[in-house]
Amino acid sequence: MTTIGNRLQDILAIIHSTISASQYRSASQSVQLLAVSKAQTSQAIREAYLAGQTMFGENYLQEALDKQVQLNDLAIEWHFIGPIQSNKTQLIAQNFAWVHSVDRLKIAQRLNDARPANLAPLQVCIQVNTSNEASKSGVSTNELEALATAIVKMPRLKLRGLMAIPEPSKDYNQQRSQFKQVRECYDALLAQGFALDTLSIGMSDDYQAAIEEGSTIVRIGSALFGARTYGNKTLAPELT
Numbered sequence: 064m065t066t067i068g069n070r071l072q073d074i075l076a077i078i079h080s081t082i083s084a085s086q087y088r089s090a091s092q093s094v095q096l097l098a099v100s101k102a103q104t105s106q107a108i109r110e111a112y113l114a115g116q117t118m119f120g121e122n123y124l125q126e127a128l129d130k131q132v133q134l135n136d137l138a139i140e141w142h143f144i145g146p147i148q149s150n151k152t153q154l155i156a157q158n159f160a161w162v163h164s165v166d167r168l169k170i171a172q173r174l175n176d177a178r179p180a181n182l183a184p185l186q187v188c189i190q191v192n193t194s195n196e197a198s199k200s201g202v203s204t205n206e207l208e209a210l211a212t213a214i215v216k217m218p219r220l221k222l223r224g225l226m227a228i229p230e231p232s233k234d235y236n237q238q239r240s241q242f243k244q245v246r247e248c249y250d251a252l253l254a255q256g257f258a259l260d261t262l263s264i265g266m267s268d269d270y271q272a273a274i275e276e277g278s279t280i281v282r283i284g285s286a287l288f289g290a291r292t293y294g295n296k297t298l299a300p301e302l303t
């Protein structure tokens with residue numbers, strides 16, 4: 064039987080071999096694994112934690128808060144990676160170490176204002192939409208620099224980098240070219256003097272392509288936990 068612990072070791076091995084084989088990356092640049100635990104039980108998260116995983120990502124606030132209570136004996140670093148409604152910003156600012164999905168000024172300002180003084184600044188990534196499709200979440204590439212400029216002035220936020228969710232594709236070269244566009248946005252910000260160290264790209268089906276293009280955090284759910292199922296009535300049916 065394949066356990067979460069086995070799958071964790073397999074994924075870490077693939078991450079390492081992809082880094083070593085990569086022509087673009089320097090071997091010293093590491094890649095962190097963010098375990099995406101939306102729609103997974105607290106028990107599954109505990110199992111991954113006991114196998115050595117400490118960073119977990121959640122998309123839905125109430126589901127995440129419930130799990131945080133059930134797992135408060137573990138030293139988990141919680142990352143919020145889902146779409147953010149403005150009435151959720153206070154609880155997100157109070158209960159997470161990182162937010163990957165900041166995509167507009169109003170949300171950044173509200174997170175900054177609500178970040179408790181006794182906690183470290185909230186570590187944030189700007190979610191960028193490189194396809195510039197209005198239907199997709201993420202800031203458009205032409206508004207990215209203005210948002211980054213505003214965020215670095217906010218004392219309770221620490222801008223770490225960019226996050227993106229490109230169109231799913233089964234074609235490796237297509238995956239590469241979509242991630243390359245994100246990396247080019249990241250490199251442009253670095254060239255403008257922004258001190259960034261995080262490129263949050265790559266999920267279960269495309270993380271090797273993302274690592275080749277410079278990912279520093281891959282966000283992996285189903286490859287680690289198995290397919291998301293909705294048998295547990297505590298999980299909202301709209302979770303995908």
Ligand SMILES: *Cc1c(COP(=O)(O)O)cnc(C)c1O
Pocket residue numbers: 099101122144145228266267268282283284285286303
């Ligand atoms: C669900 C989700 C993931 C993980 O997706 P998998 O394909 O299961 O690895 C990563 N990032 C975000 C923002 C997600 O919503």
